[in-house]
Amino acid sequence: MQLPFIEPYKIKMVESIKRSTLEERKHWIKEAHYNLFNLTSDQVMIDLLTDSGTGAMSDKQWAEIMLGDESYAGSSSFVKLKDRVTNLTGFPYFIPTHQGRAAENVLFSALVKANDLVPGNSHFDTTKGHIEFRKATAVDCTIDEAFDTSVYHPFKGNVDIKKLEEVLRSNPIEKIPLVILTVTCNTAGGQPVSMQNIREVAAVCKRYKVPLYFDSARFAENAYFIKTREDGFANQSIKEIVKEMFSYGDGMTMSAKKDGIVNMGGFIALRDTEVYQKCVTFNIMYEGFITYGGMSGRDMGALSQGLDEATEFDFLESRIQQVHYLGQRLVEFGVPVQQPFGGHAIYLDANKFVPNISPEEFRAQSLAIELYITAGIRGVEVGTILADRDPITRNNRYPKLELVRLAIPRRTYSLSHMEYVAVALKNIYETRHEAKRGYSIKWEAPIMRHFTVQLEKLV
Numbered sequence: 504m505q506l507p508f509i510e511p512y513k514i515k516m517v518e519s520i521k522r523s524t525l526e527e528r529k530h531w532i533k534e535a536h537y538n539l540f541n542l543t544s545d546q547v548m549i550d551l552l553t554d555s556g557t558g559a560m561s562d563k564q565w566a567e568i569m570l571g572d573e574s575y576a577g578s579s580s581f582v583k584l585k586d587r588v589t590n591l592t593g594f595p596y597f598i599p600t601h602q603g604r605a606a607e608n609v610l611f612s613a614l615v616k617a618n619d620l621v622p623g624n625s626h627f628d629t630t631k632g633h634i635e636f637r638k639a640t641a642v643d644c645t646i647d648e649a650f651d652t653s654v655y656h657p658f659k660g661n662v663d664i665k666k667l668e669e670v671l672r673s674n675p676i677e678k679i680p681l682v683i684l685t686v687t688c689n690t691a692g693g694q695p696v697s698m699q700n701i702r703e704v705a706a707v708c709k710r711y712k713v714p715l716y717f718d719s720a721r722f723a724e725n726a727y728f729i730k731t732r733e734d735g736f737a738n739q740s741i742k743e744i745v746k747e748m749f750s751y752g753d754g755m756t757m758s759a760k761k762d763g764i765v766n767m768g769g770f771i772a773l774r775d776t777e778v779y780q781k782c783v784t785f786n787i788m789y790e791g792f793i794t795y796g797g798m799s800g801r802d803m804g805a806l807s808q809g810l811d812e813a814t815e816f817d818f819l820e821s822r823i824q825q826v827h828y829l830g831q832r833l834v835e836f837g838v839p840v841q842q843p844f845g846g847h848a849i850y851l852d853a854n855k856f857v858p859n860i861s862p863e864e865f866r867a868q869s870l871a872i873e874l875y876i877t878a879g880i881r882g883v884e885v886g887t888i889l890a891d892r893d894p895i896t897r898n899n900r901y902p903k904l905e906l907v908r909l910a911i912p913r914r915t916y917s918l919s920h921m922e923y924v925a926v927a928l929k930n931i932y933e934t935r936h937e938a939k940r941g942y943s944i945k946w947e948a949p950i951m952r953h954f955t956v957q958l959e960k961l962v
């Protein structure tokens with residue numbers, strides 16, 4: 504018999520989970536205006552809201568906390584982190600920021616202006632937010648297969664090269680300051696981009712002289728998928744694959760809260776001196792001096808260690824195997840999920856799960872609320888509420904996919920927690936025909952409404 508896979512770590516410290524009753528949760532979610540972001544953490548039993556900043560640091564990362572150098576300028580923690588990033592990515596310039604969206608804010612302040620177009624593969628919501636805030640437009644060039652949950656494609660995050668070329672050919676090139684490639688692609692379901700596709704995108708960008716940047720929050724998970732799914736990479740290390748991926752780009756923005764395995768942090772890494780100089784000015788204005796940019800020294804040390812651990816195969820395999828275990832159990836129960844499974848999350852297909860609830864009444868949000876009430880599990884809607892309104896017509900944008908994302912924090916939950924989630928969903932799926940009405944919006948913010956939206960239950 505083949506030995507089962509095990510997590511390549513053991514537990515040194517534990518954190519209690521507060522259990523609750525169905526009646527308590529019904530009351531709490533109503534008080535929270537049916538917005539899962541408004542719940543307090545002790546009202547949640549298994550928190551799959553996000554894998555961002557929710558991972559468990561290792562003993563070596565905690566040791567780095569004690570070694571942190573808090574000098575304002577030129578701290579050794581900064582040098583340690585800069586060397587790590589340059590070694591991993593090959594980019595010579597490095598600017599720390601307090602998180603990923605801050606990196607976007609600084610980079611886009613330097614590059615993006617009104618009426619610009621920024622092509623990419625299903626831009627992440629903060630990325631899109633920063634583009635639209637500057638009155639520019641994010642153009643989605645993801646392959647069509649990404650939007651059909653029943654189709655198997657090993658790299659659903661890929662860019663459709665024809666769509667990308669069409670944007671570059673039919674617009675004045677000075678209106679396209681950069682192309683953004685998100686690895687892995689969060690909005691399309693944590694789906695990876697193949698090395699072949701990265702090479703093709705880079706070649707098109709080069710031909711049109713448009714710089715290529717990576718939105719690299721989950722670059723290590725992307726490298727894992729290249730190693731395990733793409734021909735020719737099985738014998739390469741994750742670090743070698745990462746180096747090649749970034750060799751095709753002009754720079755990257757990073758949310759270190761994902762594959763940095765820290766609770767807070769981010770950075771920009773760059774090749775071009777002029778872009779670096781522009782970014783430095785904005786970084787000093789928005790984030791802090793260039794050798795800390797919104798992070799304390801101890802956090803930079805922990806991030807340096809985290810980047811090393813996150814690019815080790817054993818860690819990535821156990822992380823992704825855990826996510827896939829949950830996905831596999833759901834498939835066994837007949838629950839409709841996005842396939843192939845993403846790296847960091849399982850996505851429930853709400854269009855298939857609760858077809859009786861009309862899209863105008865927010866199917867995916869309705870399912871996410873039901874999962875919370877039933878079992879105290881907090882997922883997040885990736886559907887109409889997240890897609891927000893069209894900036895010009897102000898009409899709701901109805902995306903092709905209505906998903907509930909169950910993001911798995913790194914090194915935080917066990918397989919029995921995954922089993923609990925799977926069984927809770929099986930039970931909801933068996934009674935899905937009883938769900939007929941959803942929710943209406945009582946109040947919403949003008950941009951990125953999903954964080955603060957208030958809803959009313961329809962009966």
Ligand SMILES: *Cc1c(COP(=O)(O)O)cnc(C)c1O
Nearest residue numbers: 602603604627629689718720758
């Ligand atoms: C999380 C994330 C961001 C934004 O990073 P924050 O650290 O949350 O500000 C940007 N892009 C992608 C793909 C992400 O997953």
